[in-house]
Every structure is written in structure tokens, then in C-alpha cells.
Amino acid sequence: MKQTLALNLLLGMALTMWALPASAQSRQPAVPAQPYAAAGAGTCLTCHGVDAKVTPILQTPHAVKGDPHTPFAQNGCESCHGPGGDHAALKAKSPSIVFKGPNISPVAERNAQCLSCHQSGLRMNWQGSQHQTNDIACNDCHTIHVTKDPVLVKLTQPAKCFTCHAEQRSDSFKFSHHPIREGKVVCADCHNPHGSAGPKLLKEFTVNETCYNCHAEKRGPLLWEHEPVRENCLNCHTPHGSTQARLLVQRPPYLCQDCHANSTHQAIPLAGQSVAGQIAANIRLMARGCLNCHSQIHGSNSPNGTFFTR
Numbered sequence: 523m524k525q526t527l528a529l530n531l532l533l534g535m536a537l538t539m540w541a542l543p544a545s546a547q548s549r550q551p552a553v554p555a556q557p558y559a560a561a562g563a564g565t566c567l568t569c570h571g572v573d574a575k576v577t578p579i580l581q582t583p584h585a586v587k588g589d590p591h592t593p594f595a596q597n598g599c600e601s602c603h604g605p606g607g608d609h610a611a612l613k614a615k616s617p618s619i620v621f622k623g624p625n626i627s628p629v630a631e632r633n634a635q636c637l638s639c640h641q642s643g644l645r646m647n648w649q650g651s652q653h654q655t656n657d658i659a660c661n662d663c664h665t666i667h668v669t670k671d672p673v674l675v676k677l678t679q680p681a682k683c684f685t686c687h688a689e690q691r692s693d694s695f696k697f698s699h700h701p702i703r704e705g706k707v708v709c710a711d712c713h714n715p716h717g718s719a720g721p722k723l724l725k726e727f728t729v730n731e732t733c734y735n736c737h738a739e740k741r742g743p744l745l746w747e748h749e750p751v752r753e754n755c756l757n758c759h760t761p762h763g764s765t766q767a768r769l770l771v772q773r774p775p776y777l778c779q780d781c782h783a784n785s786t787h788q789a790i791p792l793a794g795q796s797v798a799g800q801i802a803a804n805i806r807l808m809a810r811g812c813l814n815c816h817s818q819i820h821g822s823n824s825p826n827g828t829f830f831t832r
């Protein structure tokens with residue numbers, strides 16, 4: 523019975539769509555408008571109240587009726603699923619908006635439901651963001667019918683992001699990595715997945731400002747600045763993971779020698795040792811340990827720190 527009704531409904535829709543010009547088709551809602559259910563969430567729960575996949579929502583902030591901004595203080599289930607009167611009367615297979623499964627609604631329609639309440643705050647830059655323009659839905663990251671949304675929990679958040687970002691997942695296994703696996707740092711500490719005014723969805727306007735949030739001692743100002751540090755931490759570091767120690771993009775001395783020629787450096791400690799082989803040996807001796815002497819590589823506050831040796 524239900525099947526036939528739904529089939530008729532779809533058939534009717536298909537016929538109407540066929541008769542309309544293409545421009546008008548795109549403006550048609552996916553499911554014809556339904557009235558709201560007579561008793562809101564109460565109506566829905568008469569049938570769905572026994573479904574253990576649905577009911578955990580009743581223990582979440584969304585179900586706090588005392589807060590007038592929540593769905594349950596407004597249209598209940600239908601604040602998100604859209605009007606579902608026909609569905610509740612078994613005259614339609616689904617309410618207006620379906621978030622998963624074979625009858626899933628288009629991303630834009632699903633997101634519009636959430637954005638009707640959540641447009642501000644962190645989502646100020648959602649429109650035009652990398653995720654929005656790539657058709658990512660709020661519920662690709664958020665799970666609503668569970669007591670605690672895993673993407674909001676430090677230990678489980680990365681797994682959600684890794685489902686799409688495989689490269690960052692493999693970085694997280696590397697020898698040196700931000701303690702993301704360990705649950706001490708999460709993606710959202712550096713990124714705002716909802717959109718940002720900075721590059722690469724970073725929380726701050728620049729890479730360095732993002733890093734200073736936790737590595738404040740690197741902010742300075744310092745008496746003797748090392749230019750590449752001020753310019754961009756990523757001149758020497760990579761954020762997610764590296765096979766080199768300390769998240770470095772390269773191992774010293776090669777790292778340093780990308781920018782510094784070692785020909786002018788006083789790398790030959792003793793006069794009279796200018797035998798070719800020994801010079802080479804000394805250069806290598808020095809080369810392995812730029813940081814043994816230039817230990818204040820991020821800059822120095824010592825009056826004698828011009829060369830970052832103290």
C-alpha cells in the first residue's frame with residue numbers, strides 16, 4: 523500500500539518535471555511540499571520512538587526544549603527533516619528532507635536546513651569555502667542521532683576527516699607528527715572546517731598566527747630575527763607529519779643550505795689543515811651540526827645573538 527502511494531507520487535512528479543522547461547525544473551523542490559505533522563515530534567515518535575538509531579537525539583543539545591533556539595522548541599524533527607505531515611499519515615515515503623540512504627536530498631537542501639539556525643559564528647565563511655564549493659554536506663562530518671557527535675570529540679575527530687583526507691592520515695603515522703593520533707591536537711585546532719578568511723581553511727589569517735596560538739614563545743618580537751621564521755614557519759616545517767625530526771621539511775645541513783652557501787662560512791677551524799681531504803671532513807663535521815652552534819634558530823634575544831648561537 524505504502525509502496526504504491528510512493529510510486530504514484532514519484533510518477534506524478536516525473537510527469538510534471540517532464541512537462542516543465544529545464545529552468546523551472548531546477549526550482550522544483552525534490553519532494554512536493556507537505557504540511558507539518560499534527561503533533562510535531564510527538565507524531566513522529568509514535569512510530570520512530572522505538573528506533574534505537576533515532577532516539578539518541580533526545581539526549582543531545584538539539585532536544586533541549588527549554589532553549590527556544592533548539593529544533594525541539596520549534597518544529598521538532600521537522601526543523602531538520604522539513605514538513606512531514608504526509609509521511610506521518612503514510613501518504614509519502616519520506617518527509618521533505620532525507621539526510622542519508624537511497625532517497626537522500628541534494629546537499630544544498632540538507633545544508634540549508636542546518637544553516638537556518640547555524641549561519642553565524644564559526645560558519646561565517648561557509649559560503650564559498652573549500653568544503654561548501656566541493657558539495658560537502660554538514661552531515662558528511664556531523665552525526666546528529668547519537669548522544670555525542672564523534673567529530674566534536676578530540677579522539678574521534680581525525681578519523682572523520684581522514685575518510686576523505688588520506689594524505690593527512692598517512693602523515694599522522696610519520697616519525698615526527700603533531701600529536702593528533704594521541705588526541706592532544708585536533709584538526710580543528712588549526713583549521714576551521716566551516717570556512718576561513720585565511721589560506722587552506724586555517725583558523726587564522728596566516729600560517730604563523732595559527733602556530734603562535736600554541737607556540738607563543740616563537741612569536742617574538744626578538745632582538746635578532748631569523749627572516750624565514752618571521753616569513754613562514756613552513757619554510758622549514760611541515761604541519762602534519764615528517765620523516766625528519768621536529769617536523770622539518772629536510773634534515774640540516776641540507777635544510778640550511780637550501781638558502782645558505784657554506785663557502786663563505788668559517789668552516790675550517792684550524793690553520794694549516796688545508797689538505798683537501800681534511801677540509802672536506804671538516805665541512806662535513808660542521809655541516810652535520812649547524813644547530814650545535816646556531817641553537818637559537820628561531821631568533822635570539824641575546825645581545826650577542828646576531829648569529830643565533832646564543
Ligand code: HEC
Pocket residue numbers: 559562563565566567568569570599600603605606607609610611612615616617619620621622623624625
Ligand atoms: C505511521 C508511522 C510513521 C510516522 C508517524 C512517521 N514515520 Fe517516518 N518512517 C516510517 C516508516 C515505516 C519509514 C520507512 C522505514 C524506515 O526507514 O525506518 C519511515 C522513514 C522515515 C525516514 C527515512 C525516509 C527515507 O526515505 O529514507 C525519515 C527521515 C523519517 N521517517 C522521518 C519522520 C519524521 C520527521 C516524522 C514526523 C514528521 C515521521 N517520520 C513520522 C513511519 C513513520
Ligand code: HEC
Pocket residue numbers: 563566567570576579584593594598599600601602603619620621622623661664665666667668
Ligand atoms: C538537528 C537536525 C535533526 C533533527 C532535529 C532530527 N533529525 Fe533525523 N536526521 C538528521 C540527520 C543529519 C540524519 C542523518 C543521520 C545522522 O546524522 O545521524 C538523520 C537521520 C534520520 C533518520 C534515518 C533516515 C535518514 O533520513 O537518514 C530517521 C528515520 C530520522 N532522522 C528521524 C527523525 C525523527 C523521528 C526525529 C525527531 C524525533 C528527527 N529525525 C530529528 C537530522 C535531524
Ligand code: HEC
Pocket residue numbers: 582583584589591592593596601602635636637638639640660661664666670671674
Ligand atoms: C531549529 C534550529 C536548529 C537546527 C535546524 C539545527 N540546529 Fe544544531 N543546534 C541548535 C541549537 C540551539 C544548539 C545548541 C546550542 C548551541 O550550542 O548552539 C545546536 C547544537 C548543534 C551542535 C553542537 C552539539 C553539541 O553536542 O555541542 C552541532 C554540531 C549542530 N547543532 C549541528 C547541526 C546540524 C548539522 C544541523 C542540520 C542537520 C543542525 N544543527 C540543525 C539549533 C539548530
Ligand code: HEC
Pocket residue numbers: 633636637640643644645648653658659660661662663664673674679710715716
Ligand atoms: C569538514 C567537516 C565539517 C563540516 C562539513 C561541517 N562541520 Fe560543523 N564542525 C566540525 C568540527 C570539526 C567542529 C568542531 C569545531 C571546533 O571544535 O572548533 C564543528 C562544530 C560545529 C558546531 C558546534 C560549534 C559551534 O559552532 O557552536 C556546529 C553548530 C556546527 N559545526 C554546524 C555545522 C553546520 C551547520 C554545517 C554545514 C553548513 C557544518 N557544521 C559543517 C566539522 C564540520
Ligand code: HEC
Pocket residue numbers: 652653656658662663673679682683684685686687709710713715721722723724
Ligand atoms: C566528505 C569528504 C570530506 C570530509 C569528511 C572532510 N573533507 Fe576536507 N575537503 C574535502 C574536499 C573535497 C576538499 C576540497 C578539495 C581538496 O582541496 O582536497 C576539502 C578541503 C579541505 C581543506 C582545504 C584544502 C585546500 O587546499 O585549501 C582542508 C584544510 C580540509 N579539507 C580539512 C578538513 C578537516 C579538518 C576535516 C574534518 C573536520 C575535513 N576536511 C573533512 C572533503 C572532505
Ligand code: HEC
Pocket residue numbers: 680683684687690700702707708709710711712713722724729732756761762
Ligand atoms: C598544527 C596545525 C595543524 C593541524 C593540527 C592540522 N593541520 Fe592541516 N594544515 C595546516 C597548515 C599550516 C596547512 C597549510 C599547508 C600549506 O600551505 O602547505 C594545512 C593544510 C591542510 C590541507 C591542505 C593540504 C595541502 O597540501 O594543501 C588539508 C587537506 C589539511 N590540512 C587537513 C588536515 C586534517 C584532516 C587535519 C587533522 C587530521 C589537519 N589538517 C590538522 C596545519 C594543521
Ligand code: HEC
Pocket residue numbers: 698699700701706707708711712729732733734735736737755756759760761767768769770
Ligand atoms: C593546538 C596547539 C598547536 C598548534 C596550533 C600548533 N602546534 Fe606545534 N605542537 C603542539 C604540541 C602539543 C606539540 C607536541 C609537543 C611535545 O610533544 O612536547 C607540538 C610540536 C611541534 C613541533 C615539534 C615536533 C616534534 O617532533 O618534536 C613543531 C616543529 C611544531 N609543533 C610546529 C608547529 C607549527 C609550524 C605550527 C603551525 C603550522 C604549529 N606547530 C601549531 C601544539 C600545537
Ligand code: HEC
Pocket residue numbers: 730733734737740741748750751752754755756757758759768770774813819820
Ligand atoms: C629556518 C628554519 C626554521 C623555521 C622557519 C622555523 N623553524 Fe622551528 N625548528 C627549526 C629547527 C632546525 C628545529 C629543530 C631544533 C632542534 O632540534 O634543536 C625547529 C624546532 C621547532 C620546534 C620544537 C623545538 C622547540 O624549539 O620548541 C617548534 C615547536 C618549532 N620549531 C616551531 C616553529 C614555529 C612555530 C615556526 C614559525 C614561527 C618555526 N618553527 C619556524 C627550524 C625552523
Ligand code: HEC
Pocket residue numbers: 748749750757758774777778779780781782812813816819828829830
Ligand atoms: C628559507 C631560507 C632559509 C633557510 C631554510 C635558513 N635560513 Fe638562515 N637566513 C635566511 C635569511 C634570508 C637570513 C637573513 C640574511 C641577512 O640578513 O643577510 C638568514 C640569516 C641567518 C643567520 C644570520 C646571518 C647573518 O648574517 O645575520 C644565520 C646564522 C642563519 N641564517 C643560520 C641558518 C641555519 C643554521 C639554518 C638551518 C637550520 C638556516 N639558517 C636556514 C634564510 C634561511
Ligand code: HEC
Pocket residue numbers: 775778779782784786787788807808809810811812813814815816829831
Ligand atoms: C662550530 C660552530 C658552528 C657550526 C657547526 C656552524 N656554524 Fe655557522 N657560524 C658560527 C659562528 C661562530 C658564526 C659567526 C660568524 C663568524 O664568526 O664567521 C657563524 C656564522 C654563520 C652564518 C653567517 C655568516 C656567514 O658566514 O655567512 C651563517 C649563514 C651560518 N653560520 C650558517 C651555518 C650553517 C648553514 C651551518 C651548517 C652547515 C653552520 N653555520 C654551522 C658557528 C658555527
